[in-house]
Each structure stands twice: as structure tokens, then as C-alpha cells.
Amino acid sequence: MDEKKINNKIMRIIVGDITERNTDAIVNAANNYLKHGGGVAGAIVRKGGYIIQEESDRIGFVPTGSAAITSAGSLKTKYVIHAVGPKWGEGDEENKLKSAVLSSLRKAEEYQLKSISFPAISSGIYGCPKSMVAKILVTTVAEYLKSQSTSLETIEFCLFDEETYRYFKQEFDKI
């Protein structure tokens, strides 16, 4: 675990299972149709309950680089913010990823949330390099905290394995 203060807000990196986090919201690495099958998405629905899939089905399509919000079923968190990151190779991955992060932060803001936890969006099934994902996620959140007044007091990255954590730690240390 490591954390930094930016404008009196906390930016944190941890190794863990995001479905266990009790932040106000957790972010899901979703696809355009919010069909939550594998990866973090599958784990969220398996643990939180099918209500999350049902609410997602009512939302329907979410463009790449955007985010939608549902309740969180029986998870410890209150909301799931479904962010759609890019697939590696489709083009303009960095901008789309940045946009997915900013859309998630704006959703959290709309709901006046105080804390949010992000996974390494697009770095699993979607195949983006972990180094790129770490750079975009960490710099986007750091810039956001520097430049905005926000309801968010804590923004964390919950990384599933030590290798991903090391990539995030490298970027974190540059801030």
C-alpha cells in the first residue's frame, strides 16, 4: 500500500480484490453492452448479485470512453461505476482510457461520493500494456485532483497482482 496527498485528497495504490472494497463506489472494467462475463466484471456480478446485471441491461449500450452507474447489490460498496475502456489495437487507446477514467470521476461527482476504487481498466481481457494503463490512470487522477474541487476525498487503485502494482507504483512515484 502507498498513498499520497494531492490538494488534501488521498490518492492510494493497493494490491487486492476490488469486490471487497468498501469505498462509496468501485469501478468495473466493462464492455459496451454491459454484459458482465469475465474478469473484474464477472467477479462483481457473481459476488454482488444478478441485480447488477439487470440494472446494467436496463442501461444497455455505453460508448467506449464513457461510464454508467448502477447499485452494487450485496457488495460492501454503494455503487458500481461501469467504465468502458479500449481494446488494445482498436486505436486511440490512451485518449479513450483517459476519457473512461474522467467519465467515472464525473459520475462519482454527480452522486457526491467521497471515495472510489479503480481496477487496472483494459489491462486484462482487453490486452492493453500494463505500463500504458498505469501511466494513464495515475496521471489522469493526479491531474484531476490538482485541478478540480471535488466531493471525492479518496481515489484508489486496487490492483489484483503484484506485477500490476509495480507498474502503478512506478507512475505513482513520479507524481
Ligand code: AR6
Ligand atoms: N479485483 C481487482 N482487479 C481485478 C479483479 C478483481 N477482483 N479481477 C481481475 N482484475 P479485466 P478489461 C484485474 O479483464 O481488460 C470482461 O469480460 C485484472 O488482473 O477485468 O478492461 C468485461 O465484461 C486486470 O489487471 O478488464 C469486458 O468484456 C484488470 O483487472 C472485458 O472483460 C482488468 O481486467 C474488459 O476487459
